[in-house]
Every structure is written in C-alpha cells, then in structure tokens.
Amino acid sequence: MSDMLAADATRDMMPSPMAPTQPSRWETLSGLKPMVRADVSFFRHVYHNVAAYIAHDRLSNRYHRLTTAAHALLRRMDGATPLADIRSDLEKKGEIEGDDADFAQIVDQLKSLELIRTGEAPNPRALEQRMVRTRRAKAIAPFKNPLYVRIPLFDLTRVLDYLEPAMRWVFSPITAFLFILLVGSAITLAGVHWETLTEGGLDQFISAENLMIVWLVYPVLKLIHEFGHAVVVRHYGGNVRELGLMFLLFVPVPYVDASSSITFRSKWHRAFVDGAGILVELSMASIAMFVWVAAEPGIVRSVAHNVMLISGISTLLFNGNPLQRFDSYYLLCDLIEIPNLALKSTKYYSYLIKRYIIGLDREYEFEALPSERRWFLFYAPFSFAYRSMVLVTIAIHLAERYFFVGALLGCWTVFNMFAMPVLKGSGFLLTSPGLSGKRAKSVFRGLLLAGGLVALAFVPVPDRVVAQGVVWLPDDAAVRARTSGFITEIHQQSGAQVHKGDLLMTLNNKKLLTDRRKVLAEIDALKQQLDADNATDQVAASITRQRMANARERLATTSRDIDALSVRAPHDGIYEAGIAEDLIGRFLPRGGEAGYLVEPDIAPVIKVAVPAIDGDLVRERLRGVEVRFAGHLDDVVSGTVTSWSPTATLKLPSPVLSLEGGGPFALKPEANSRPELVNPVFVATVACCVGQTPENYGDRAHVRFDLGWEPVAVLIYRVVRRNFLKRFEV
Secondary structure: OHHHHHHHHHHHHOOOOOOOOOOOHHHHHOOOOOEEOOOEEEEEEEEOOEEEEEEEEOOOOEEEEEOHHHHHHHHHOEOOOOHHHHHHHHHHOOOOOOOHHHHHHHHHHHHHOOOEEOOOOOOHHHHHHHHHHHHHHHHHHHHHOOOOEEEEEEOOHHHHHHHHHHHHHHHOHHHHHHHHHHHHHHHHHHHHOHHHHOOOHHHHHOOHHHHHHHHHHHHHHHHHHHHHHHHHHHHOOOOOOOEEEEEEOOEEEEEEOOHHHHHOOOHHHHHHHHHHHHHHHHHHHHHHHHHHHHOOOOHHHHHHHHHHHHHHHHHHHHHOOOOOOOHHHHHHHHHHOOOOHHHHHHHHHHHHHHHHHHOOOOOOOOOOOHHHHHHHHHHHHHHHHHHHHHHHHHHHHHHHHOHHHHHHHHHHHHHHHHHHHHHHHHHHHHHOHHHOOOHHHHHHHHHHHHHHHHHHOOOEEEEEEEEEEEEEOOHHHEEEOOOOEEEEEEOOOOOEEEOOOOEEEEEEOHHHHHHHHHHHHHHHHHHHHHHHHHHHOHHHHHHHHHHHHHHHHHHHHHHHHHHOOEEEOOOOEEEEOOOHHHHOOOEEOOOOEEEEEEOOOOOOEEEEEEEHHHHHHHHHHOOEEEEEEOOEEEEEEEEEEEEEOOOOEOOOOOHHHEOOOOOOEOEOOOOOOOOOEOOOEEEEEEEEOOOOOOOOOOOEEEEEEEEEEEEHHHHHHHHHHHHHHHHHOO
C-alpha cells in the first residue's frame, strides 16, 4: 500500500505533458526581423590588431562600443531576415558563436540601447523597470562623485564652424616650436623665482581673499581649456554638440562633450584631443609667469599667480594624472589602445573575486590579452589609492579653514570608497540570480574573504618611530653659566687646554650689583631698627631679627651670583666656545651654555627631537634604538636613551633640524631672534659609539626607536589621531 501511494505521489509531482511550457527568451526573439535605425552609423577601430566597432546614435548623440558579435548581428539586420536565419548564417561562417541565452542577451542589449527596431510589442513591466533604473541613476549620480556633476547648456557646432578657419594656424609646426620655447622659458623663470612663488604655500592659496580670485579666474581658465578640446575635435572632423557646467569641489567649471573624437580612426588624433586642454593650460600658465614677473604687486600679479597655481595643480593632480578619469586618463587609454581602462580594470578584479574566491561559474573567462591584464592589475588599486589620497588630503586642508565642509567631504570619501563596495558586495551575495543553488556556499566564501580582510587589520607589524637628531657632546661636557649676564670678556680661546678652576669668561649683570647695594643698605637700616626695638618692644625686635636674617640670606644668594659672573672650568679639558668676537656682548641666561670642555676619550651623544605627540609613547614602549649618521647611512649603530627633557619644548637642539636647515621641523615665522617651533618636541639624549669620537659635532643623525610590534589597525588609528591632533591643534 505504501509503495502504491509513493508511486501516486511521484506521478502527481510530474508535469503533465499537456501543460503549456514557457518559451525561452531566444525562442521569443528568433522569429523577429529587426532593422538598424537609419540614424545610427558605425565606425571601425583596431586595438592590438583586433577590430572594434563604434555605433553613433545621431539622434541622442551617444556613442556605444560594440563587441564583434554585436556588430556582426547589426550588419545583417535589414528588416527582412529573421534573427534565427541571421544567427544560423553567421555560425556557419564562423563569425559568431554562443548559446541561446548569449544571443538573446545581445539582442536585448541592442534594443535597450535603442539601436534597432524589432517590431516586438513592448513589455510594460520591463519598460517601467528601465525608467525607474534610469531615474534612480540620474538621481544618485551627483552623490557618487561630487567632482563630476554635469549640467548641459547649449550646442557649440555653429561657433566652432565660425572659428575653425581662423584657428588652423594652431596646428602648424611653427606653433609647436613656439609652444616649447614658451613653456621652457616659463619653467626657467619659475626656477629663478621659486622662493617668492611658493611663499605662503597652501594657507595663502585657500585664504578667503584669494578664494574670491580663484572663483573668478578658475571658470574662465577652464573655459579656454575646454575650447582647446573643441577646436581640435572640429579640426579633425568631429562635432561638439554640448557645452555645459560641472561642479568641481563646488566650483562651477565649463566642460564640452568631445565624445565624437571616439570615431577618429587615428589614435594619435584622439590623443591630441585628449591632451589639448593640458597644452592650453600649460600655455596659459607660461604666459601668466611672464605677466607675474613684469607686474607690480597688486590685483594683476595676484591673478597671474593664481593662473599658474590653478593650471599647475589641476594639471598635476587632475588633468595631467591618468589615475583620475580626466584628460590624461583618456590620453592613456588611446595610446595603449585599451578603451574604458578604469571600468575594465574594476570588472577584472570583480571577475577574479567571483571566479576564484566566491566560486561563481568556473567556466567563465575574462576576455583580455595578457598585456591588457597587466594594465588591469595595476590600474584599479593605484587609481583607488590615489583618488582616496587626493580627496582625504583636500578634506583635511579644507577642514583646517572650513571644518564643516572638510568634514562633510571626508565622510563622503570614506563612505564612497569603503562602505559602498561592501554594501554592493553584500547585495550581490544576497540577491544575485547567478548564485541560485549555491548562495549559501558563496556567502560563506564571501564571509571568509571579509574575515580575512578584517584579520589583516590585526596582523602585528613592527612599530617604529623615526626621528632626527644632531651629534653632540654629553651634558657633562657643557660649561653652564650659574647666573645670567652679558659676556664682557673671554679669557680662553677656543682650542685652549684648561684646568679645573681656570677663568673662562666674565659676565656683567648690573642688576645684581644694584641688588647687593640695596640689600646692604636694608641690613644697615634693620640693624638700627633692631637697636631701637630691643629697648622698647621685644616682639617688634623678634620680627626685625627675622627680617634681618632674610636680608642676609638674600645677600648671600646675590653674592654667589656675583661670584658666578666669573665662569670657571668645572674640570680639565680642551675649551671650545666659538669665535670670541662673536660672543662679546651676547646675553647668557642662567644655565646657558658658555662653551664645552672636550676630553680626549669623550663619547658623543645624539640630541634627538621627538614630536611631543610621540614622546610619551616612545618613553613607555621603547625596546631599542638604532642610529644612522648622515655621512654614512649604510652603517647602523645601536644606542641607549640616557635622558629625556622633563617637558616638551619649542626649542630645537640645533638649527640643523629645522626646515631651513634641511630637517623636518617648522619654525614660527615671527620668531626671528629666538627661533621657536610650531609644534613642541621632547629632546632625548641617546648615547652611542662608546670609545669612538665623531668626526664632526653638529652632524645630522637618523634615529629609529623600536617600540615592538602592534596590529596594523592600531598603527593606522595612531597615524590618523596624530595627524588630526597636529592639524587641528586639539
């Protein structure tokens, strides 16, 4: 009975042979007789000896790159031949291959691009979904990249038709020679006036007054830049049907649609279009250099200076860098013959993850030449890292002056660069139809990948702090003044052998002499007061005696300070104090260095300036010290920290460590007579080279403090925190 029931149950689950089956997508399309629209034209290119085709939709002025299979199908679509016959004929000739799903996908893509008419009744649901996706893409486009928000304005065709005859001289060899001469001369002038040009740096550039000039100059300069693209496109037979505005860091910037250059067969013509804007900017910057040199300080010179800065910065960071999708990116794509390099590089990494990590469709292959794969492996990570670096750097500098704007840009960068890929990847794992039947396994692999990336953040790596120091004498070699005064006489010349107690120099402090006279007069007056109080009031006499004791103590202190005006050698050695004529009249504070006593077997020390933000960390977690002297960097010497300055200081051990001396520490510009640091430092004394004498005291030394091992995440957090505290002086 149970076997019969099982058989009945199995029979009930089997589909009825009379039940209608849903036709496949290819079966639906195979009988259609599609036709290419009359306003679509085709252009042939060759990339790496492989033919490629461009379709130009003249109605919408859009350009589409076609695969060989898509072009083969389009070539046969005459409105009279069914798709099934077209496919059969192409397969016989070996021009195309694939299964039903592949052909159906190609036809659907051609329909979605509106390149063909099929006569098929439209699918209302599909049309509605497409409209929703289109509206959604347009809505979120400004938030995907604030550097690339476009607003079209008008058609440039008539303007260029009018200007084109007058601009033909631009393409002559003489113009190329004059351009090289102009730019070369400007670079020479910039080198001569480099210090003046860079005075004030970024702080001056982003000041409120200068930003007003930038807002006026930048759009005009970029309009000329874009006209450079447009003129070259028109010269080689293309059309520029769109001039508009895009917002670059909230600044309105003109742009032109030079996409018709994609139809140029010569890659050199396409490359000339790509680089035309950069050439125009270099010309404008060069002319501005000559104006800046000739003009007096004022508005004209400020405008010229900003033209040079804008052209230089935008060319270096944006238009001239192929890692950003601006002019040089398209120039690189055309020269290496890899269109859409950024998109293909991203898709290649997506393919690697889906194929080898998630395990999606192991039979799927990414069609690319070996040389192209090398470009893909290189481009995506470097482009991602560069874009992140530029945006974070801009956000930090903006936040220093305009905190809310900088913080907003920083949050957007973090979200778009890091959070968005995670969200997209999670959505793919959870909802992709291609994972049907193996979603659990793919999700597990995805979690393993995410867990591996998170684990990398906790991999311990060596923790090091590198600082610069100066080779110096040990503290006990210094002769220090026990009181303050002006140097009036030098009794020993530098290099002289002296003995303990020998007089080295004499100081003068008129205030000490005046104070001693006052104290002596006060003591005489108190003696008289005490005699009177002893006869009349013992309580008052007791108070007077205490005042007299205090006055005598002050006299003893003042007398010791006066004796200390004679600076004597604390021990035997060779006295070094510099040139006597330069020291006379110099003020020497209490504890100041009055010279050094060098002994023959004295060992050098390194005075190391450690940024205050790292000082506590180095002192608490120090494991070892390595020293490299600037004269022989290949030799590593071990050292030991013998002392630290009790508090952070704004004074460097030596001017060699300042930016002006080639070091890493900036000095306050207003501190001329007594240089002070912008950010405080701790001074560590490192003993090294026992038994050796350095060739030159005052040489630079590079010191590396070994702090053990720390997870990568901790180091990244520390770097971010250090820079935040340093930048915003929290």
